[in-house]
Amino acid sequence: MNKWKIRFFIISLSIITAVSPATVFSQGLPELPPQEDPDSPPLSPEDMIPDKPSREEALPDLGKDQNAAQKKQAELDHLLAVLKRTANQKEAAKISRQIQGLWSQSGSDTIDLLMQWAEDGINQQDYARALDFLDNVVALQPDYAEGWARRAVVHVQLNDLTLAMSDLHRSLSLEPRNYNALFLVGSILEMTGRNKLALHAYEDALKIYPQMQRAQKRVGDILEEQTGRAI
Incomplete structure (x- = not known):
């Protein structure tokens, strides 16, 4: 088990035991405090849907052959290494958008379409509709880390924080x-x-x-x- 999974497990365990020592996910986390504006979501748009690269920042064509996944992983490894040592914030933000673009690539036209529909629902604050699409995403492609991460966002907006943490655990186990x-x-x-x-x-x-x-x-x-x- 790598260090990121260990750290996340410890954090999750600390939350769970603080809430209910008897049953792991039966009671969930405490609810969010009341907001002055009940229509205002607890997360900002930037927190909900990370920026992707613009047309000027086009990602390399990795193709769709049997080596596409390996090429994608190699490109991610390279960009994450560069991101870690980049001191300029604007340049780092550009690299982050490229990384997000790669993470968003599911390899399936159907999943990509469902994710786009889910994003539309999030942007319109129609979280129930977004959740329906994301339920299908994680059911159809459970090894797609970004689907779990995006569904966690929707769970936060719906104040289902235990479900959000569970989805984040799945997402980080796939991409720590x-x-x-x-x-x-x-x-x-x-x-x-x-x-x-x-x-x-x-x-x-x-x-x-x-x-x-x-x-x-x-x-x-x-x-x-x-x-x-x-x-």
Whole structure:
């Protein structure tokens, strides 16, 4: 078991035992606190659907032959290595979009269409419709990490945080370097008042994508809050 899976297992176990020591997923996480604007979703659009490359940032043609998956993995390995050592935020964001574009490639026209319909539902805040499409995605292609990650987003919007964590666990078991999924883990932990655990999740995301501004901000805010309490 690699270090990312171990860390995620520890975080998940900490959440579960804090909620219910008897049954793992029977009671779920505490509900989100009431919002001033009940129509405002708990996640921002950037948190829900990561940016993909523009036409000017076209991905390399990996083809659809039997070596396509190996080519995709090699390209991902290369881009993630470059992302880790890129100090310029704009350049890092461009590389991140390319990585997201590769992660989004399911290899199936049907899955890609279902994902697009799900994105349309998320953008229209029709989460029930988006969930229907994503249920089909994970049923038809359970080894597609991005499907689980996207469904986790919808579960958060519907306040089903235990289901969201379960989907994130599946997504990260398939692609443990998914910094967007790790960021969402941190967001859920923060939503439920587990800021110390959230800090670990954000720091894990930053180990993969050091210039991830959203994670940098959350780490800074949590550390500032902890310092203020200590004083």
